[in-house]
Amino acid sequence: MKRLGFLFDGYTFGSMLKGIAVGSGLMQGQQLHSDVVKMGFCDNVYAASALLDMYAKCSRVEDADKVFKYMPEKNTVSWNALISGYAEIGNLQRCIELFMSMEMESMRVDDATFAPLLTLLCDDVFYDLTRQLHCKITKHGLQHENTVLNATITAYAECGCIEDANRVFDNADGSRDLVTWNSMLAAYLDHDLEECGFDLFLEMVRLRMEMDAYTYSSVISSCFGDAEQSLGKSLHSLVIKRGFEEVTHVSNVLISMYLKSSTQSVDDALKVFEHIDVKDYVSWNTILTGLSQVGASEIALRLFQKMHNDYLVIDHYAFAAVLRSCSDLATLQLGRQVHVSVVKSGFEGNEYVASALIVMYSKCGIIEDARTSFDASHKGSSVTWNSMIFAYAQHGQGKVALDVFDEMTKRNVKVDHVTFVAALTACSHIGLVDKGLDFLKTMETKYGVSPKMENYACAVDLLGRGGRLMEAKELIKEMPFEADVTVLKTLLGACRACGDIRFATEVADRLIELDPGDHCTYVLLSDIYGYLKRWDEKASVKRLMREKGVRKVPGWSWIELKNEVHAFNAEDYSHRDCREIYRALEELTNEIR
Structure with a gap:
């Protein structure tokens, strides 16, 4: 247009800047900013608003604020763009300041003003602020605008007040879209109100609503345990019927659901995994983590080997999962090889990977290497400390375990209920019954941690081992x-x-x-x-x-030979070399005699 001599105006720049903002093209946006200045359109409210919106969407909110500051004329779009930019980086205080300035200048507000503000109210401390904004929304007659309606439901739910979220949803009859239903569904499920969530989903089915991948993934994610297994399978059938089995995210949730439901559902999870055309890193991490948690560690190791052979990117979640599988099978040689890959990938300091390394070496009987992995970790949270305390406790070194606990508290690392499970286990292994009971009594008063069921179970074990059954x-x-x-x-x-x-x-x-x-x-x-x-x-x-x-x-045993893990149980004849195995076993038995 410039080459052909066409005249530019504020709307021309505004349209181009909108396109650049969508693509986050900061360099092109800065070039256009230069043209806006040269051609004297800085005072044009349309061009300036688009300019600050571009900077905000390119994560340059300070530059957006500078543009806003020098605008001689501002409209609702200008204010909303800046509020949205600060909301994107989580600066609630600045968002509130801008909103209050809008009110003081009698600027018209709309749904795009309130929606970004509401997305930042994600804690119960913001409940009063959520109510105040909700009152203002109602005052301006915006309560049935979908973006505001949906954000209000989510804000109340995030603040812990599901009743208010439900009230907003019920009062919105006639104004709800699919996002409204999904927001309410997510609110129920996030608050462990699975029955309410399932009822809402069934109502959506009854109304013949066109549900999306988010709807199905939300409700499937709450189907775990034997009680919900049949419901999960029914939802899987519905997913196939509606054509969402091709959506990777939905398939990932199905894998997780099957592996959480029952150890008998491993085959179902593997079938879903194999049918995913485009497996992302979440797909691999979900299957590896799930298999390691249900004890299907041999399969997890085979899949990890495939990842490695296919040169797929392996992240800290995958490493942590495969190390757990190595722990279950006590495969020290393979565990060491994975450790080498961990170091090469730069994940040795990651707390979850370090924790998995500690557990793996501990279960393989190499407590010294467990300690080396602990020392190499960042130790910023309780994760690695808990694993190290457990490791020493399970190796009968209860005093050393309690020394680690003392060091943890001296460094002001935040303890949790798992820390006390580990400490109680250490006390149990060395017979410090009264010390363990003191931990249980002072958990809440001294450390601010409420005892959970696992802590009481450890205390019962402690007393039982000490002969104090009453x-x-x-x-x-x-x-x-x-x-x-x-x-x-x-x-x-x-x-x-x-x-x-x-x-x-x-x-x-x-x-x-x-x-x-x-x-x-x-x-x-x-x-x-x-x-x-x-x-x-x-x-x-x-x-x-x-x-x-x-x-x-039946109990299983494993043996690692040449990087291959062989599993067997008592009187097992399933192995292809079982005759040779039993012949060798008989010879060994005769030698022992």
């Missing part, structure tokens, strides 16, 4: 919540240590009532009867297992 019973009665399966199993183990078969039977009955399909309860009770040589009762437990269709899950 105190363990009293502690469970004094807990601020109902004892779960973990606490009761720990108590059952304490009954065995103390030889209290009558109470053990009561606890076992309660456990069977809570989870009749868990083989661990029956096995533990059977072992107690066997320990006390009460063979008739031991046989009756086995009969009860048969009647209820409960089978003992």
Whole structure:
């Protein structure tokens, strides 16, 4: 246009700057800024507003503010662009200052004024401010504008007031779009109100709404555990029917759902993974993390090897997941190779990778290398400290573990409930019962950490190992919540240590009532009867297992040979070389004799 001699005006510059802002083309924007100045359009409100919007969207909000400062005439678009720019970098104070200035100058506000402000109100301390803005929104008649409506629902939910979010949603009948429904759905699910979330989703289905990938991924992400497994599979069918199985994000959530639902759903997760055409790093991290968490570590290692062979980018999440798998299988040689890759990739200092390295070396029996990994980490949060305390505790070095705890508190590293699980475990391993109980009592008063179920379970184990079963019973009665399966199993183990078969039977009955399909309860009770040589009762437990269709899950062992992990259990004939293996085992047995 310049070459052909066309005349520019404020609208020409405004249109070009809008295009540049969308593409974040800062250099081109700065060149146009120079042309705006040269041609005398700095005073043009349309061109100047587009200019400051361009700077804001290119993350140069200070430059946007300078343009704004020298504008002789400002309109609502100018103010909104600057508020949006500061909202993008999270500067709530400056956003509020600009909003108050708008009001003082009697500038007209609209939905684009309030929406950026509301996105910054993401904590319960902002509840009063959210209400004040909501009142102003209503005063200006903007409560049914979709951008403001949706942002208000999210703001109330983020402030912890789901009732207000629900009230806004209910009052918006007739003004809701898909984002409104998705916002309310996310609010319910973020507050662990899965039943309300599922009901809302079913209402969307009943209304025949055209749902998007976000809707499905939100509701699928809340389907975990055996109770929701059938619902998760139904949603998977619906995803396929609606054509969203090709969306990578939805497939990633399906993988996570299957691996969280049950150890029996590994094959379903793998099928979803294999059918993803474009796997992103989240796809790989989700499958690796999920497999390591459900104990399918051999498969996780094979997939990691494929990642490595295909020269895919491996990040700290993938390294942490594969190191957990190495820990499960105690594959020291492979773990060391992964450690070399970690160092080459620059992730040795990452707290999650360092934590996984500590656990891996600890489980492989090399506590010195675990300590070396700990020393090389950044140690800025509790993650690596907790792992190191656990490692020393599990190696029977309880005193060293407590020394690490003391060092952690001296450095003012923020402790959490996991820190105290580790500290209590250390006390349990070296018989410091009173010291452990003191940790439990002072968690909240001295360290500001509320005890959780795991902490009480550790304390019960501590008392059981110390032969103080009556105190363990009293502690469970004094807990601020109902004892779960973990606490009761720990108590059952304490009954065995103390030889209290009558109470053990009561606890076992309660456990069977809570989870009749868990083989661990029956096995533990059977072992107690066997320990006390009460063979008739031991046989009756086995009969009860048969009647209820409960089978003992066999234990597995692993051996690492030439970077390949072989898994087997008792009397296992599944390996292709089983005859040679048993022949060698027989020869070794004869030599031992």
